[in-house]
Amino acid sequence: MSRSIIPASRWSSRRPPRRRPPAVVASAVALATALGVLAGAPGPAAAGPATGGGSVVTRAGLDPGLVPGRGADVGFAEQEAENAATDGEVIGPDRTAYTLPAEASGRRAVRLTPGRYVEFTLPSAANAITVRYSIPDAPGGGGITAPLDVAVNQRRVRTMTLTSQYAWLYNQYPFSNDPAAGLLHPDWWITECGCVPSATTPYPSIPTPFRPSHFYDEQRLLLGRTYRAGDRIRLTVPAGSNAAWTVIDLLDSELVGPPRVRLAAANVLAFGADPTGRRDSAAALDRAIAFARRADLPVYLPPGTYQVNRHIIVDDVTIEGAGSWYTIVKGHEVALPTPAPDGSVHTGVGFYGRDAADGGSRNVHLSGFAIEGDVRERIDTDQVNAIGGAMSDSTIDGLHLRHTKVGIWFDGPMSDVRVTNTIIVDQIADGLNFHTGVTDSLVAHTFVRNSGDDGLAMWSEKVGNARNRFDHNTVQSPVLANGIALYGGTDNTVSNNLVADPVREGSAIHVGSRFGAEPFTGRLLISGNTTARAGTYELNWKIGLGAIWFYALDRDIDATVEVIGDHYLDSTYNAVMLVSDWPVKDLYSIRNVQFRDIRVDGTGTSVVSARSAGSASFRNVDARNVGAVGVNNCGSFHFTPAGSEFALSDLGGNDGGWLAPWLLPNTITCDDRPPVVPPPPPASW
The missing domain is CATH 2.160.20.10 (Single-stranded right-handed beta-helix, Pectin lyase-like)
Structure with missing residues (x-):
């Protein structure tokens, strides 16, 4: 039984005042791991490729039997990539911030290099999918685009264009899109050096890119027809992809009903809205709203x-x-x-x-x-x-x-x-x-x-x-x-x-x-x-x-x-x-x-x-x-x-x-930082 007192220098928040949320912090180990991922190195990986049948359905990475009646009632089936068939590499599990596995659902995902695939077996009929993925940032920030082929029963039906333009943030709160940026707030407490850099001599070395995060994005795709339960959705990174790697976290599959039609309404097309997206339709929506209010x-x-x-x-x-x-x-x-x-x-x-x-x-x-x-x-x-x-x-x-x-x-x-x-x-x-x-x-x-x-x-x-x-x-x-x-x-x-x-x-x-x-x-x-x-x-x-x-x-x-x-x-x-x-x-x-x-x-x-x-x-x-x-x-x-x-x-x-x-009622059992023993996966009670 340890009764160590935490000194103020270790326990005090040491955070500068700012708007919510608090500043991002990280350890040197987490930073080094994330930098390896940024450079294209895989995160912690399982030995060898996954060979599962790909039909496992989960909810938040859990057996649905563990969460009956809890969470949102959604119209899609979630399937984790690490449970699917693949010739790629399973990364994780890892809960260390600033790593690709940590931000993945279930803390694992599949890393594909060009030419590699991950294949899911549809658990029920579907005509639409959502892919959660990550691809690298551009060297100077701002993101890249890269292709991902979608095949059903090994016949290609679509090519998705993935993007990292909405991912990859760096540095301190409120973050930067520039991987080479120096500290945004050099007067803030930095856990990596245990210091306030502006008050430190010599100035500590903070490597860049600093604290990369927000790696994932997702994209939806209508498949053009309905496929049956048991059909296989294969996601393949084409051989010529400009992305050094593509990480697939999960696939959501869904049977989307036909479009809803509303006849007794103020149709925005009648007010000049452009359904192709080429022209701005804001004014047309304003006109439709004004008319609809008058006409009830x-x-x-x-x-x-x-x-x-x-x-x-x-x-x-x-x-x-x-x-x-x-x-x-x-x-x-x-x-x-x-x-x-x-x-x-x-x-x-x-x-x-x-x-x-x-x-x-x-x-x-x-x-x-x-x-x-x-x-x-x-x-x-x-x-x-x-x-x-x-x-x-x-x-x-x-x-x-x-x-x-x-x-x-x-x-x-x-x-x-x-x-x-x-x-x-x-x-x-x-x-x-x-x-x-x-x-x-x-x-x-x-x-x-x-x-x-x-x-x-x-x-x-x-x-x-x-x-x-x-x-x-x-x-x-x-x-x-x-x-x-x-x-x-x-x-x-x-x-x-x-x-x-x-x-x-x-x-x-x-x-x-x-x-x-x-x-x-x-x-x-x-x-x-x-x-x-x-x-x-x-x-x-x-x-x-x-x-x-x-x-x-x-x-x-x-x-x-x-x-x-x-x-x-x-x-x-x-x-x-x-x-x-x-x-x-x-x-x-x-x-x-x-x-x-x-x-x-x-x-x-x-x-x-x-x-x-x-x-x-x-x-x-x-x-x-x-x-x-x-x-x-x-x-x-x-x-x-x-x-x-x-x-x-x-x-x-x-x-x-x-x-x-x-x-009871108040025995002191204070262990400052107890050792962590990773628990086994949860099971039915």
């Missing part, structure tokens, strides 16, 4: 690609597409001649409600189309989100959002918005964020993959969010921060979600008193969620986070917090972590968190890690395959004769021996 009709966007390079302002209107595979609203990012009043220096495609300060919008209903942006850099002041503004009494259903800064960012106050059956992928920042005074709203059956920040978030900055629900959603592979994050608020619920593979500086589920958020009040319910391969290594603190992570930074967390029925599978470090930052550890605590009916299947270190004052209770929390010790209780690091400042209550039924009687 919906707006209809028939199949086609519509070029829109600015915001479409929506209020009291219904806009329907033919389906997100058929109707695509796509635009360029456009530099503004002068900054806008909100600080934006660019605009781009997006459907925006009016500003809340101007009364917001109401009765907006958007469905059945895709929004594709052109955002390749992160500028937090830019309003270049797919959906934005304030929309009360509104619905968003069946959209596909890609390549914008944030898929959906709502700035309240606003109430009663429903986001359902929507896919949000390949964002530079968050997938969705309820920001400031969003109330009585729902996000359900929405799928988020490859967000550049929190997948789903409620941020109660200045005005609290209240009575909102994130229910039955799937969040996979957020590159930075958390799968689902709550920053303050009242009576909110996170339920029945599936969250997997956060990459760095975050957890699957995060409850944080930080970023200037209003306090948690009332009841916070976290219920029926499953997490997988969650809990990243916090390289400032040099400790591993939990699959669920409570963080008291700005104030106490002392609302009624109930965590009921969650399953934490294959947690990289801890299943549960409760922590206060070192400078405020004697000011703020985390109190009275209630855990019950929890299953923990596999932890690299502990079931519970407490690094804060406070308390928690446990009833029917069952654990197995625990890597180090059931409870790592450091309290607030004073190690008093009376024990830890964090108290645990055993309310009965806690199986697996992880919560031994001698630990």
Whole structure:
């Protein structure tokens, strides 16, 4: 039993103040590995090629039998490339940030050199596929394009043109597209050298490219006909490809129905919209919306690609597409001649409600189309989100959002918005964020993959969010921060979600008193969620986070917090972590968190890690395959004769021996950095 005290120089955050999210940090080992990948060297690889039949269907890289009734109900079947037949090379598993395997679903993928293939067997009839992939950046940044042949039963049917123009970010927050860029903030704390470079003599050597990340993108393809279950989809990198390697992460296959037709509507073609995408259709959409409001009709966007390079302002209107595979609203990012009043220096495609300060919008209903942006850099002041503004009494259903800064960012106050059956992928920042005074709203059956920040978030900055629900959603592979994050608020619920593979500086589920958020009040319910391969290594603190992570930074967390029925599978470090930052550890605590009916299947270190004052209770929390010790209780690091400042209550039924009687209520069992024992794969309970 170790009782080492963490010196302030090791435990203190040492982070400069900035906008959310926190700065990116990395270890020298992770950096060296990522640089090898950048140069074309494979990441950690399995011995020899995969030889599977390719028909294995997973959900977030898991056996679907482990997650019944949890996550989004989606129309596609997910198949991991590492389970498919291939003559390529399986890379991973690896959870080290800044590596290709770490950002892959399930932490493994297949690396193909020109002439190599990976082949999937369709589990059911399909006429459309989505390929998640990575190809190298251009030497000077900005991305390349490269071909990928698609064959069915060894007959080529299409050639996809892959791109890395929306991938490959480098350096410190808010990141750069230039692999040769020097430090963006030379006065920030750098973990690699353990220093603030501007205050260091001699100036430390920071290799470039520095901290490459955000490697993956995905692309959809209609196959032109329906193929049967058992048919084989082969993805081959052509022999003449200019990409030194192509990494295939997964294939989603889907049977897409015919386009939806809406006759009694204001058809945008009648107002001059161009479905070929050659001419800008923004003004035509404005005219159609104005007419539809006068005539009390919906707006209809028939199949086609519509070029829109600015915001479409929506209020009291219904806009329907033919389906997100058929109707695509796509635009360029456009530099503004002068900054806008909100600080934006660019605009781009997006459907925006009016500003809340101007009364917001109401009765907006958007469905059945895709929004594709052109955002390749992160500028937090830019309003270049797919959906934005304030929309009360509104619905968003069946959209596909890609390549914008944030898929959906709502700035309240606003109430009663429903986001359902929507896919949000390949964002530079968050997938969705309820920001400031969003109330009585729902996000359900929405799928988020490859967000550049929190997948789903409620941020109660200045005005609290209240009575909102994130229910039955799937969040996979957020590159930075958390799968689902709550920053303050009242009576909110996170339920029945599936969250997997956060990459760095975050957890699957995060409850944080930080970023200037209003306090948690009332009841916070976290219920029926499953997490997988969650809990990243916090390289400032040099400790591993939990699959669920409570963080008291700005104030106490002392609302009624109930965590009921969650399953934490294959947690990289801890299943549960409760922590206060070192400078405020004697000011703020985390109190009275209630855990019950929890299953923990596999932890690299502990079931519970407490690094804060406070308390928690446990009833029917069952654990197995625990890597180090059931409870790592450091309290607030004073190690008093009376024990830890964090108290645990055993309310009965806690199986697996992880919560031994001698630990209660507050035995000090503080191991500064316990050894990590990778758990076996999760299995049926």
